[in-house]
Structures are given as structure tokens and as C-alpha cells.
Amino acid sequence: MNFFSKGIYWPLVAVFLAVLAGGGCSALRQGGALPAEPKGGAFKKIAVLPFNNISGRKDAGSIVTNTYLTELFKSNRFRVEEPGNILQFMMQERIGTIGEMEIERIRILGKRLKVDGVVAGTVEEFDDGRGGPPVVSVVARLIDSESGRIVWSGQNKKRGDDYIIIFDFGEIRSATALAQRVVREMISTIEW
Numbered sequence: 001m002n003f004f005s006k007g008i009y010w011p012l013v014a015v016f017l018a019v020l021a022g023g024g025c026s027a028l029r030q031g032g033a034l035p036a037e038p039k040g041g042a043f044k045k046i047a048v049l050p051f052n053n054i055s056g057r058k059d060a061g062s063i064v065t066n067t068y069l070t071e072l073f074k075s076n077r078f079r080v081e082e083p084g085n086i087l088q089f090m091m092q093e094r095i096g097t098i099g100e101m102e103i104e105r106i107r108i109l110g111k112r113l114k115v116d117g118v119v120a121g122t123v124e125e126f127d128d129g130r131g132g133p134p135v136v137s138v139v140a141r142l143i144d145s146e147s148g149r150i151v152w153s154g155q156n157k158k159r160g161d162d163y164i165i166i167f168d169f170g171e172i173r174s175a176t177a178l179a180q181r182v183v184r185e186m187i188s189t190i191e192w
Helices: 009-032 060-074 083-092 103-113 175-187
Strands: 044-048 078-080 117-127 135-144 150-159
Touching: 044 060, 044 083, 044 103, 060 078, 060 117, 060 175, 083 103, 103 117, 117 150, 117 175, 135 175, 150 175
Parallel strands: 044 078, 044 117
Antiparallel strands: 117 135, 135 150
């Protein structure tokens, strides 16, 4: 008796794929509500500086910056400062270097915008993977705006084929989607 000839094979594949899809959906639903008691008793407010881009891809810095803003907000662990206020502060203070800021200016930013921390970082690689899987590499750190101390630092480099479950299922085929996954993984490690 052959599974292929009896038509049993395809329903089994459909059930397997449904189980995989259902498992992925439940992970998305977990972050829907605010936690009852955040660590430290209050949500911390975070500003995200524009990421420095050394990847060679023209818009990689803005893509990763926007992804950090979105994923920090979706994590329900932090309040996120409006990006326009950050850019306005940088213009007022005549800060031209993206992704870097002196400790004294971080303190001024913290007081002026009432933020507890500042995320700064660099996009090292952002390759769409023409002829292969995409590759994204990001380095970021979280700086306490009062003390100027680095309270968290992380680096994450992934390829689109790092997420293959079976055959080609799970492979991420665009650098933007991969950046979202890379950033989400980094944010999940922040302890502050």
C-alpha cells in the first residue's frame, strides 16, 4: 500500500502545515496585553536614535531604526518616544552624526524629552541575498540617560535560511523581514 496512490499523503501534509501555522499564530498573540506589573514597577520610556548604516544598502539604517521603534512598541515593555521629537532635538543641538551621541547630550535628551534610556546602534550588514539567502547584522546598545551607562548591548547576525524548519519552510526571503526577526530577538534579551 502506497500513501501517494491512496491519496492519504496530502491530507497528512495539510495537517502538518496546519499544526506549524497554529504554533506560529499563538506566539503572535502572546504580546497583545500589557503586563500586569512591569519589572521595576513602571514602564520605562525609550528614545531610538537613527541607526548608523555601514552596510552599503542605502536605506538600511532607516529600515532598522523604524523596525526597532515598532518592535519596542509592540513588546509592551517600554514607552517609545516619537521619532520626530528625536530628530527635532538632534537639529536643535546640531548633532550630525547618526547613531552616536556624547554622554552629556544623552543626559540633555533624557531631561528634555523625559526618556529613561536611549537606543543607539549600527547596521553592519543588510543584504537582500540576490543569489542566496538574505543576511542582516545589527549591533545595538541601550544607554541610561541619567547616568550615561550602557545597561544593555547586543549583536545579532542572521541569514534567511537560519529559520528553516523542514525543507524550505520557515526560510525568510527578504532582508526587511529578516531585520524584523533580528530586532525582535534582540529586544527580547533586554533586561533593565
